Amino acid sequence: MSAPTVEAPRRVLSWRPGPVALAGAIAVALVIAGELVSPGFAGYGQLVNLMRVAAFLGVIAIGQTIVIIAGGGGVDLSVGKVATFAAIIGSRVMAGDDGDLVPAVALALAVAAAIGLVNGLGVTLLRIPPFVMTLGMIGVVQGLILAYTGGQASGRAAPALTSLVNGRLIFDLPGLLFLWAALGLLAVWLLRRTTFGWNLFAVGANRTAAELSGVRADRTLIVAYVLSATFAGLGGILLLGYTESVFLDLADQYMLPSVAAVVIGGTMLAGGIGGYAGTAVGAIVLTVLQGLLTTLDIGGAGRTVVNGVVLLVLLSLYGRQRRLRS
Amino acid sequence: MNVLREIRLPGVQLSGTATVAMLVAAVVVNSALQPNFWSAYALTSNFATFVPLVAIAVGQTIVVLSGGIDLSLGAQVTLSAVAAVQLLDGRLDRLPLAVAAALGVGLACGALNGLVVALLRLQPIVATFATSFVFSGLALVVLPTPGGSVPIEVTTVYRDAVLGVPVALLAILGLALLWWVLRRHRVLRHVYAVGGDPEAAYASLVPVARTRVLAYVLGGLFAALAALAVLANTGSGDPFVGNELTLASVAAVVLGGTALAGGRGGAGGSILGAIVLALVTNIVFFADVPTTYRQLVNGAVIILALALAGIPALQKRRPAA
Numbered sequence: 334m335s336a337p338t339v340e341a342p343r344r345v346l347s348w349r350p351g352p353v354a355l356a357g358a359i360a361v362a363l364v365i366a367g368e369l370v371s372p373g374f375a376g377y378g379q380l381v382n383l384m385r386v387a388a389f390l391g392v393i394a395i396g397q398t399i400v401i402i403a404g405g406g407g408v409d410l411s412v413g414k415v416a417t418f419a420a421i422i423g424s425r426v427m428a429g430d431d432g433d434l435v436p437a438v439a440l441a442l443a444v445a446a447a448i449g450l451v452n453g454l455g456v457t458l459l460r461i462p463p464f465v466m467t468l469g470m471i472g473v474v475q476g477l478i479l480a481y482t483g484g485q486a487s488g489r490a491a492p493a494l495t496s497l498v499n500g501r502l503i504f505d506l507p508g509l510l511f512l513w514a515a516l517g518l519l520a521v522w523l524l525r526r527t528t529f530g531w532n533l534f535a536v537g538a539n540r541t542a543a544e545l546s547g548v549r550a551d552r553t554l555i556v557a558y559v560l561s562a563t564f565a566g567l568g569g570i571l572l573l574g575y576t577e578s579v580f581l582d583l584a585d586q587y588m589l590p591s592v593a594a595v596v597i598g599g600t601m602l603a604g605g606i607g608g609y610a611g612t613a614v615g616a617i618v619l620t621v622l623q624g625l626l627t628t629l630d631i632g633g634a635g636r637t638v639v640n641g642v643v644l645l646v647l648l649s650l651y652g653r654q655r656r657l658r659s
Numbered sequence: 660m661n662v663l664r665e666i667r668l669p670g671v672q673l674s675g676t677a678t679v680a681m682l683v684a685a686v687v688v689n690s691a692l693q694p695n696f697w698s699a700y701a702l703t704s705n706f707a708t709f710v711p712l713v714a715i716a717v718g719q720t721i722v723v724l725s726g727g728i729d730l731s732l733g734a735q736v737t738l739s740a741v742a743a744v745q746l747l748d749g750r751l752d753r754l755p756l757a758v759a760a761a762l763g764v765g766l767a768c769g770a771l772n773g774l775v776v777a778l779l780r781l782q783p784i785v786a787t788f789a790t791s792f793v794f795s796g797l798a799l800v801v802l803p804t805p806g807g808s809v810p811i812e813v814t815t816v817y818r819d820a821v822l823g824v825p826v827a828l829l830a831i832l833g834l835a836l837l838w839w840v841l842r843r844h845r846v847l848r849h850v851y852a853v854g855g856d857p858e859a860a861y862a863s864l865v866p867v868a869r870t871r872v873l874a875y876v877l878g879g880l881f882a883a884l885a886a887l888a889v890l891a892n893t894g895s896g897d898p899f900v901g902n903e904l905t906l907a908s909v910a911a912v913v914l915g916g917t918a919l920a921g922g923r924g925g926a927g928g929s930i931l932g933a934i935v936l937a938l939v940t941n942i943v944f945f946a947d948v949p950t951t952y953r954q955l956v957n958g959a960v961i962i963l964a965l966a967l968a969g970i971p972a973l974q975k976r977r978p979a980a
Contacts, residue, residue: 465913470958480951483951596785639796640796
């Protein structure tokens with residue numbers, strides 16, 4: 334059932350076996366811990382539910398993986414806001430009507446892609462550091478959301494979208510998990526089997542060398558940011574299908590977890606090394622952790638503290654940088 | 660003014676000019692739009708709201724100069740502030756205790772970050788993100804809902820003026836002076852060296868790990884100072900107060916011409932950058948921008964400013980990726 338772990342192609346595993354396997358082991362360990370603490374935690378229905386929550390983070394983190402692999406301090410802090418904005422646009426345009434589903438999704442993704450394009454142009458042409466560019470973009474997108482909604486989100490998810498996301502297909506699994514698996518496969522294919530993917534790794538590993546080898550680095554980077562925003566928008570649309578109605582900060586909280594999922598999945602923040610399989614497992618780890626902390630019922634404040642501590646422990650297992658002495 | 664002298668340090672000059680130009684433009688536009696901009700009352704209340712961001716921007720600068728970044732600074736401000744306000748309990752005689760508590764909390768938070776980044780060697784962006792959970796969770800434990808009270812004397816003095824100079828402006832000058840002193844200390848020289856090239860610094864017998872820890876500790880110290888300013892400005896505690904400060908502090912650092920890669924820049928620019936950011940919010944407010952468009956205009960202006968701040972870098976060699 335954990336489709337994303339299974340889908341990892343051999344090449345990824347044999348090339349960098351450590352992080353992905355480790356993250357997978359941690360996810361399993363967390364599930365076992367949950368079952369010990371609260372019997373029923375590892376039940377089929379409960380696990381499916383956790384996977385469903387992980388899917389939103391997993392989809393949003395696809396773009397984050399791409400941008401981080403691109404290197405040069407690449408990171409997209411605007412993914413949360415872009416996902417929120419896409420959901421708000423989608424909700425308002427489809428307004429609960431199946432007939433408007435396709436134009437609504439198309440418009441939402443086009444706007445998201447445009448935001449990504451601006452990010453990409455800022456990073457490449459104006460040479461604004463990605464961290465700062467996408468940070469500034471959070472403010473702009475928040476402004477766009479306020480201007481577009483007037484402070485109040487409207488509309489509703491189309492029934493078709495809701496049944497696509499929540500409807501049970503084979504093995505009582507929600508459609509969302511199949512969508513995530515498909516998008517995950519698409520991401521792995523994009524990174525491993527396309528010219529864009531190869532260029533991306535080349536630019537991330539050594540931009541100068543890539544450029545000297547004829548890779549158009551700026552164009553690759555711009556495409557990376559466009560893809561990042563588009564996948565974020567897609568995550569927002571899926572979230573809309575799940576919640577059916579939107580609010581103004583629907584997906585904002587996915588911003589930093591998307592980065593954490595990428596790091597836990599073994600993709601180097603320095604760029605050039607990594608892949609989506611790890612990120613998908615990272616998203617599962619973070620979600621299972623959340624679920625475990627909720628089950629433990631230690632109260633909101635304590636949960637936040639434990640969440641931070643566990644995240645530190647997870648990161649220190651393999652998110653470490655090399656020693657200067659080595 | 661110390662601030663102006665500071666930005667003429669070698670290597671920061673170009674960006675410094677851009678930052679000063681932005682500040683002048685912001686002040687001109689703001690004084691044109693805000694009718695009583697130069698009145699004592701408006702100046703005092705403007706400066707009073709600037710101080711927390713200025714303080715946290717100085718702290719962020721030191722961390723960034725060391726080659727790191729601290730995404731938990733806002734949470735540190737929150738934790739220091741709620742700890743202090745709980746101890747204060749509205750009593751003036753407890754003020755020294757509360758100040759000591761705020762500083763202690765800030766230093767401890769900074770030390771934790773430093774240990775995590777320098778000794779565990781975690782990537783700063785995710786490690787400090789994780790510690791920010793710890794700090795904001797603890798803040799909720801200390802003060803679950805907004806409340807607590809600061810003695811009225813403190814808030815009155817904070818909004819007062821000495822010989823016509825607002826106390827808040829003196830606080831900003833004090834922060835600049837503190838930076839100026841630190842800048843001349845060996846620790847900050849080490850911070851620049853480590854941020855510029857850790858391998859070279861290590862080879863030159865600079866204690867790299869210790870310097871990194873100290874940079875985060877100093878970041879925590881300035882977060883605590885920001886917390887005190889927040890308390891003096893608002894008069895009460897709020898377990899969510901620091902949330903917005905973190906990212907604004909990074910923006911202020913960049914507007915001030917400090918390279919996020921580390922090793923180049925200084926807090927003088929960041930102080931001006933923080934003031935520019937605050938003035939932009941002011942300008943958008945007084946420009947009669949419709950409420951729903953305010954944030955959009957604000958965000959767009961900041962992006963433009965960030966792009967302008969990057970222009971001097973464009974004229975130089977493009978950065979190696």
